[in-house]
Amino acid sequence: MIVKRPPLSLAERLYLPAIWGGFKVTLRHFFKKKVTMQYPEEKWVVPEGYRGAPYLVRDQDGHTKCVSCQLCEFVCPPKAIKITPPGPNGTADRANAEKMPREFEINMLRCIFCGFCQEVCPEEAIFLMKDYALTGASRNEMIYDKEKLLALGGVHQDRIQKWKHKAEEAAQQDVFPVKP
Numbered sequence: 001m002i003v004k005r006p007p008l009s010l011a012e013r014l015y016l017p018a019i020w021g022g023f024k025v026t027l028r029h030f031f032k033k034k035v036t037m038q039y040p041e042e043k044w045v046v047p048e049g050y051r052g053a054p055y056l057v058r059d060q061d062g063h064t065k066c067v068s069c070q071l072c073e074f075v076c077p078p079k080a081i082k083i084t085p086p087g088p089n090g091t092a093d094r095a096n097a098e099k100m101p102r103e104f105e106i107n108m109l110r111c112i113f114c115g116f117c118q119e120v121c122p123e124e125a126i127f128l129m130k131d132y133a134l135t136g137a138s139r140n141e142m143i144y145d146k147e148k149l150l151a152l153g154g155v156h157q158d159r160i161q162k163w164k165h166k167a168e169e170a171a172q173q174d175v176f177p178v179k180p
């Protein structure tokens with residue numbers, strides 16, 4: 001069967017209807033509100049409670065809050081956290097804390113931003129922040145060490161500074177010793 005093609009007009013042979021159709025689409029979008037974001041200079045504002053990258057925080061006195069209990073390391077599903085405990089002679093940099101980690105690493109390539117580490121931490125020392133775009137030139141760069149995690153985490157304003165209460169309790173017990 002031979003399909004008969006209708007002869008093209010002069011305008012069709014010059015592609016004028018197709019060009020006009022394309023211009024109509026361009027004009028329609030030209031007057032709409034711009035939605036293109038200039039990433040990475042512009043970034044999305046993420047809502048409160050967003051689960052971004054986990055970082056360590058310091059208390060308002062500048063001390064490391066983490067006491068190296070290793071609960072977060074134990075609970076982390078993809079084993080992204082690696083903590084090196086302080087050893088028998090290790091000390092903490094604040095009163096009423098037995099120890100602090102010698103090294104604390106999070107492999108951001110493994111982290112799934114689940115928030116389990118934040119939930120289990122008894123010291124409120126690790127928080128999921130709002131960073132969602134982590135980049136690095138190598139795999140090693142994506143393993144964040146303790147200093148980097150603390151620098152990114154910043155200071156957490158504690159409402160309850162339980163180590164200070166412990167110190168006050170101890171001082172009071174010195175003045176009013178508990179009778180056996």
Ligand code: SF4
Pocket residue numbers: 054072075076077078079080081106110111112113114115116117118
């Ligand atoms: S957010 Fe989840 S995956 Fe990431 S370090 Fe914490 S526990 Fe591990």
Ligand code: SF4
Pocket residue numbers: 065066067068069070071072073083117120121122123124125126
């Ligand atoms: S971040 Fe919290 S849970 Fe993890 S080792 Fe430090 S104190 Fe323990």
